Amino acid sequence: MFYRENGQFKTSYRADQQIFPIAQDRVALFVLLAIAFLAVPFMASDYIFRAILIPFLIFSLAAVGVNILVGYCGQISLGSGAFMAVGAYAAYNFFVRVDGMPLLVALILGGVCAMLFGILFGLPSLRVKGLYLAVATLAAQFFSDWMFLRIQWFTNNSSSGSVSVSNLQVFGLSLESPLAKYLFCLSLLAVIALLAKNLVRGAVGREWMAIRDMDVAAAVIGIRPMYAKLSAFAVSSFIVGVAGALWAFIYLGAWEPAAFSVDQSFKLLFMVIIGGMGSIMGSFFGAAFIVILPIALSQFLPVLASWVGIEISTAGVSHAELMVFGGLIVWFLIVEPHGLAKLWSIGKQKLRLWPFPH
């Protein structure tokens, strides 16, 4: 009744091609942004900022990046953790070694370094495909693990690669309180997500999708596979690199190479698959799912156990968490292999007809 485009006539090409063609979508987006920027800061506690909202925002950003590569261009990558690490350590080096380097510029330069690293490790994708490529991208992961542990220059000669940053400022405002961190991450996410959304509906995005659907056919109709694949690697690893730098600078503060291990890569891929491949919206759903699930489990499981009357140890809880996490992922893939984004679009379709389905 409320969600339909009847009566919204497009009178110009511009109106026909805008990002959100349905007026209700635009309104909903502005309301969502207003809530995120204006209402949430007054409602959330420090714990919620630190444990849920900030990780959610940063992982959403990373998931958008991975989704461009995996979901839009069809190149499965298990090396996202490495791109995050390169972004984080490169930003750290720019931040520490250059005097008076603004935080924002350091983050973006970190993203650029991750982009170069991504292009380098994306080169095999021109020849190697599918699962072979997925395993080959693990090379990037293990190479970066090693690089930041052993090459002292990258970590400013600190032992075992652990580094820290402090006294973060942006435009003269201190980034110490959780609220400031939240707003900073949110603004970056909003800008980059908008850019990403525009990219994937533009010419280059269409090229990526053509390559994903069938690369030989795409090449036949005149799409350059090298340009399309490498540009997907570049854009994706730039975004993932910025997210990695944010994760290190804003969330962790002090970190070591293990923070960007292969587990992180798996997690990012989970977000993309569970959220929905080939959907910017889905990246947010996936990130929310993966960030909130472990927290909810660790809060909920001991309570459940005490209801049933069993006392479980902390090790037992962490094992049970692993089991429930794995089980839920499998269950989810069986029930909705196309991810949460698919559920969302089904819901929207239903909403259009509601309450008169015929």
Place this chain on the structure above:
Amino acid sequence: MSFFLETLFGGLMAGMLYSLVALGFVLIYKASGVFNFAQGAMVLFAALAMARFSEWVPLYTGITNPIVANLIAFVGAGVVMFVVAWVIERLVLRHLVNQEGTTLLMATLGISYFMEGLGQSLFGNSIYTIDIGMPKDPVMILESFFEGGILINKEDFYAAIIAAALVALLSVFFQKTATGRALRAVADDHQAAQSIGIPLNRIWVIVWCVAGVVALVAGMIWGSKLGVQFSLTTVALRALPVVILGGLTSVPGAIVGGLIIGVGEKLSEVFLGPYVGGGIEIWFAYVLALGFLLIRPQGLFGEKIIDRV
């Protein structure tokens, strides 16, 4: 020269152990098209079961002969792996027929999380030992050829022999038995195999069982070398370059790939490592595999990938 040969032999024997894990990947991929990331978790699970059973058997049955106890433990762990295979087929694979490769890959990652949790909550999470009576002392060979001979780790040597025997056994099973023929038929073409009356579901259970037994042997050998602990799951990550180097669909590829990766890793660590700070073996294996893939994108022995429009 003798040092070089020593490294080479060490690499070959380590490579044999990698191929053992890689074999599990290849078997499942061939028969069901699933890239089974849970292989590492299966190795851990099987090794945990084996270690605990061999501890419990003397405790509860009074059998003190270590060989009999180990044998019972081995059979027990084999039964456990059979149950695991059956449950996975029933609850997961059956519902994911015809899904994309990526989805299946993620499902096996989910399975691996589940099995890591389950294994540790069933069997405990400390470090256990498996003692199958393998000699640990190093031995000198070829002393007549070289000054000082070549030092070889006996344990590695026996492990390599066990691995080779298992591979031989598997190839006989695949080539000569009716079940093996059915497995190869399914691997070639699911639909054609089904149309001549081969039950796909049963074949999948069998192949996951075989992979489970391979995981058990791998877990037993690795476990007796390193101790049974959580880090055993990373063995799978070490074996992945072997799989892509040899080709996802080829059993001999897993063996040859294992040997190449094993030798490459050891030689690079010994001769290249000191210049760049050491610890390079894990990524060197991947880069080596990548180098081979650039020349043959389907791995050394994999089926040629044909794109049809």
